Amino acid sequence: MLTKLxxxxxxGEQTEVELTAEEIAQREADAKAYEAGKKAKDAExxxxxxxxxDVLKRLGLTEDEAKALLS
Amino acid sequence: MAYSYxxxxxxxxxxxxxxxxxxxxxxxxxxxxxKTCARGSTTGGDPWSDAQLSFNxxxxxxxxxxxxxxxxxxASGTGSQMILRxxxxxxxxxxxxxxxxxxxxxxSANYKSVSxxxxxxxxxxxxxxxxxxxxxxxxxxITSLTLALxxxxxxxxxxxxxxxxxxx
Numbered sequence: 557m558l559t560k561l562x563x564x565x566x567x568g569e570q571t572e573v574e575l576t577a578e579e580i581a582q583r584e585a586d587a588k589a590y591e592a593g594k595k596a597k598d599a600e601x602x603x604x605x606x607x608x609x610d611v612l613k614r615l616g617l618t619e620d621e622a623k624a625l626l627s
Numbered sequence: 628m629a630y631s632y633x634x635x636x637x638x639x640x641x642x643x644x645x646x647x648x649x650x651x652x653x654x655x656x657x658x659x660x661x662k663t664c665a666r667g668s669t670t671g672g673d674p675w676s677d678a679q680l681s682f683n684x685x686x687x688x689x690x691x692x693x694x695x696x697x698x699x700x701x702a703s704g705t706g707s708q709m710i711l712r713x714x715x716x717x718x719x720x721x722x723x724x725x726x727x728x729x730x731x732x733x734x735s736a737n738y739k740s741v742s743x744x745x746x747x748x749x750x751x752x753x754x755x756x757x758x759x760x761x762x763x764x765x766x767x768x769i770t771s772l773t774l775a776l777x778x779x780x781x782x783x784x785x786x787x788x789x790x791x792x793x794x795x
Contacts, residue, residue, distance in 0.1 A: 559645060561646070563650065586686055593708075
């Protein structure tokens with residue numbers, strides 16, 4: 557059972573209530589959207605890293621050597 | 628610069644809940660500060676869980692940019708939700724996140740920026756320290772604030788302190 561806690565800052569009243577089916581669905585949708593976004597970003601970063609590694613390989617440079625050239 | 632801090636509400640969980648909401652936030656301060664020390668009930672994978680911050684019950688129109696250290700690597704990135712990372716139950720026993728959200732000008736009619744300083748304690752290589760610049764692209768004054776875990780519950784003894792800060 558999933559519950560949410562609501563604290564009323566005016567009165568100090570605290571209420572713990574069960575999530576509705578709609579809230580559970582929204583929670584799952586938000587979590588899925590976040591995971592999908594994270595996976596897309598990770599894939600983008602991995603693709604960028606691969607391009608960088610390929611360029612360095614073609615140039616015959618290590619990453620440290622490339623950094624030294626650009627510093 | 629803060630002139631005075633006033634504790635609005637403090638909560639230490641006596642039972643596990645999936646989210647915590649501070650409602651009817653007084654509109655009499657300049658800024659808000661939310662300090663968290665929380666642990667989530669899920670296990671496995673990274674030792675941290677994601678909890679989304681939202682205002683006025685609205686989880687849309689959020690963005691964030693972050694810079695983080697993850698024990699063995701550093702990285703930066705962007706996201707489409709305002710996220711707090713808290714300890715999972717598979718992190719070191721009895722450890723909690725140690726974090727604070729700073730929310731300036733929460734009653735203004737401008738978009739709301741949020742600064743988050745987020746640490747996940749873990750006695751292992753995979754710990755986390757992140758700095759986040761977050762934005763809620765909405766002009767409504769903030770009257771309620773919710774932290775909701777994407778999975779599982781905030782565990783017993785997690786604490787949440789909300790302060791009002793006045794600049795005069």
